Amino acid sequence: MADPKNRATAAAILPLVGGADNVTSVVHCMTRLRLGLRDRALVDDEALKALPSVMGVVEDDTYQIVLGPGTVARVTPEFEALVAEERTDTSAPGPGENGESAAPVPAPSPDHALTAAELASQGAALKAARKAKNATPFKLFLRRIANIFVPLIPALIGCGIIAGLNGLLINLGWLPAVTPALAAIASGFMALIAVFVGFNTAKEFGGTPSLGGAVAAIIVFPGVAKIDAFGNTLSPGQGGVLGALAAAVLAVHVEKWCRKWVPESLDVLVTPTLTVLLSGLVTIFGLMFVAGEVSTAIGTGADWLLTHTGAFAGLVLGGLFLPLVMLGLHQALIPIHTTLIEQQGFTVLLPILAMAGAGQVGCAAAVYLRLRHNHSIRNTIKSALPAGILGVGEPLIYGVSLPLGRPFVTACAGGAAGGAFVGLFSMLGDKVGSTAIGPSGWALFPLLQGNHGLGTTIAVYAGGLLVGYLVGFAATYYFGFTKTMLAELNTPAAEAAADPEKPKEPVAA
Structure with a gap:
C-alpha cells in the first residue's frame, strides 16, 4: 500500500x-x-x-x-x-518551451537585499557555468565510474553497520551464538563485491551486464589459487574492485568486437563464449596481478600518508574536498574508498573528507547570525542546517555559501581544520575509518571503525567535527563578509526593500 x-x-x-x-x-x-x-x-x-x-x-x-x-x-x-x-504518447507544451534561460539575477545594491531565491538562482547559474566549462572527457569518465559504484552504496552501508554491531557484540562478549551469523551477513557482500562491480561496469559501458559479472567473478573464485600465472601464484580476490572494473571494461570491448564480425545466426553462442574466454584469460594472466599491485599501493600509500604526514594531509584533504565536489573530481575517490574497505575493512580517508561538511555547517551558522535582518536567507539556513549536520550539504552549498563567495572559502577553512585534527590523531596512532561510503556528518557515527577501541574512534571523529564547526563558524563570522557585503545583505532598509509589505524592525541604538 x-x-x-x-x-x-x-x-x-x-x-x-x-x-x-x-x-x-x-x-x-x-x-x-x-x-x-x-x-x-x-x-x-x-x-x-x-x-x-x-x-x-x-x-x-x-x-x-x-x-x-x-x-x-x-x-x-x-x-x-x-x-x-500518467505517461501518454503526446506531451503538451509547457513553460519555457522556447528554451530561454531564467532572468538574470540583478546585482545587489544597498536598496535590495538578496533573497534565498536569488541566492539559489546564483548558485544554479554557477553550477551550470561550471558544468559547461568542465565537461571534459576525463570528468565525464569519472561520472561513469561513479555510476558504477553509487548503486552499491546502500549495501555497503547496511553491511558496514552490521559489521560494526557485530564487532561491538564481540568486544562485549554478548550473544556469542549470534555473532558468527552477523559476521557472515556483513561479509557476504564484500566477498562478492567484485561481481557487482563487473555487472554495473558492463551495464554502464554498453555491454551485457551478466558477461561483465561473469568475468569479474573469476577474481573472487577460490580456484584461482591453483593457477600459476608466469611464476606468480594468484590469490582469490587479488586485484579486487579495480581488477573487476578493468576486466569488465575489457569484456565490453571484446563483446562489441565480436558483434562486428560474428554472424547473427551464431551470435548467441559465439559472442558470449569468446567474451568470457578471452577476457577471462587476460584477467587471470595479467589484470589480476597488475590490479593487485595497484590496490596494494593504494593501501600502503594511504597508511604512509596518514602515519607520516597526517595533520598536513588532513588539512589539504579536508580543505580541498568542497572544491573537488564543485569540479566533480571527488568521484575519482570512490574506487579508492572501496579498495580500502575491501583491503582493511574501512576507509581512513572518508572521516577526514567528512570534515568539509562540518566546516560548511559552522559557516552556515555564522551566516545566520551575521545576516540577522535577512529573513529569507535565514529561513533557507534553518531548513537546510539539520540536513547539513547529517551530512547532506548540497542545500547549504548551492543555496548559501557558494553564491555568497567568501563564506564558501571560510567553510573550506573549517573543513581543513577538522581534517588536520583527525589526521593528527592518525599520526599519533589512532586511525579513524568508515566501513562504508556515502554518509558523513553525524550519519557516519554508526559506521565508524578504527585500529583502537570504538570509544577512542568516536571521540576523535567527534572532536574533528567540533573543530570543523568552530573554525568554520569563526572564519565566516570574522572574515566571511566585507563591509560592502553586509551593507547589501543585512540592513533593515534593504530587508524592507526586499519585502515592502513587511513592517520595518526598530534599529537598536
Whole structure:
C-alpha cells in the first residue's frame, strides 16, 4: 500500500519536472532522486525548491532533486508508479518551451537585499557555468565510474553497520551464538563485491551486464589459487574492485568486437563464449596481478600518508574536498574508498573528507547570525542546517555559501581544520575509518571503525567535527563578509526593500 506522505511528495514533484512525458529515466542514490529529462526547460526550479520535502536541486548529467537519506528511497517508487500511470504518447507544451534561460539575477545594491531565491538562482547559474566549462572527457569518465559504484552504496552501508554491531557484540562478549551469523551477513557482500562491480561496469559501458559479472567473478573464485600465472601464484580476490572494473571494461570491448564480425545466426553462442574466454584469460594472466599491485599501493600509500604526514594531509584533504565536489573530481575517490574497505575493512580517508561538511555547517551558522535582518536567507539556513549536520550539504552549498563567495572559502577553512585534527590523531596512532561510503556528518557515527577501541574512534571523529564547526563558524563570522557585503545583505532598509509589505524592525541604538 502506498504511503500517503511519500505519494504526495512524488505527486508534487512530477508536474514541476514537466510531467511524465518529460521523464526518460528514474533512479536514486543515497540522498537524491536522479531524473533523465527530455526538455530541461520544462522544469520549474523555484517551485521545486519551495516544496517542504525538497532540500535542493543539482543539475549534472541528470537532474537531481535532494530529498535526503531514507526519504528518497521511499519517494522514488511512488514517483516511478506515477510516471507509469500518467505517461501518454503526446506531451503538451509547457513553460519555457522556447528554451530561454531564467532572468538574470540583478546585482545587489544597498536598496535590495538578496533573497534565498536569488541566492539559489546564483548558485544554479554557477553550477551550470561550471558544468559547461568542465565537461571534459576525463570528468565525464569519472561520472561513469561513479555510476558504477553509487548503486552499491546502500549495501555497503547496511553491511558496514552490521559489521560494526557485530564487532561491538564481540568486544562485549554478548550473544556469542549470534555473532558468527552477523559476521557472515556483513561479509557476504564484500566477498562478492567484485561481481557487482563487473555487472554495473558492463551495464554502464554498453555491454551485457551478466558477461561483465561473469568475468569479474573469476577474481573472487577460490580456484584461482591453483593457477600459476608466469611464476606468480594468484590469490582469490587479488586485484579486487579495480581488477573487476578493468576486466569488465575489457569484456565490453571484446563483446562489441565480436558483434562486428560474428554472424547473427551464431551470435548467441559465439559472442558470449569468446567474451568470457578471452577476457577471462587476460584477467587471470595479467589484470589480476597488475590490479593487485595497484590496490596494494593504494593501501600502503594511504597508511604512509596518514602515519607520516597526517595533520598536513588532513588539512589539504579536508580543505580541498568542497572544491573537488564543485569540479566533480571527488568521484575519482570512490574506487579508492572501496579498495580500502575491501583491503582493511574501512576507509581512513572518508572521516577526514567528512570534515568539509562540518566546516560548511559552522559557516552556515555564522551566516545566520551575521545576516540577522535577512529573513529569507535565514529561513533557507534553518531548513537546510539539520540536513547539513547529517551530512547532506548540497542545500547549504548551492543555496548559501557558494553564491555568497567568501563564506564558501571560510567553510573550506573549517573543513581543513577538522581534517588536520583527525589526521593528527592518525599520526599519533589512532586511525579513524568508515566501513562504508556515502554518509558523513553525524550519519557516519554508526559506521565508524578504527585500529583502537570504538570509544577512542568516536571521540576523535567527534572532536574533528567540533573543530570543523568552530573554525568554520569563526572564519565566516570574522572574515566571511566585507563591509560592502553586509551593507547589501543585512540592513533593515534593504530587508524592507526586499519585502515592502513587511513592517520595518526598530534599529537598536
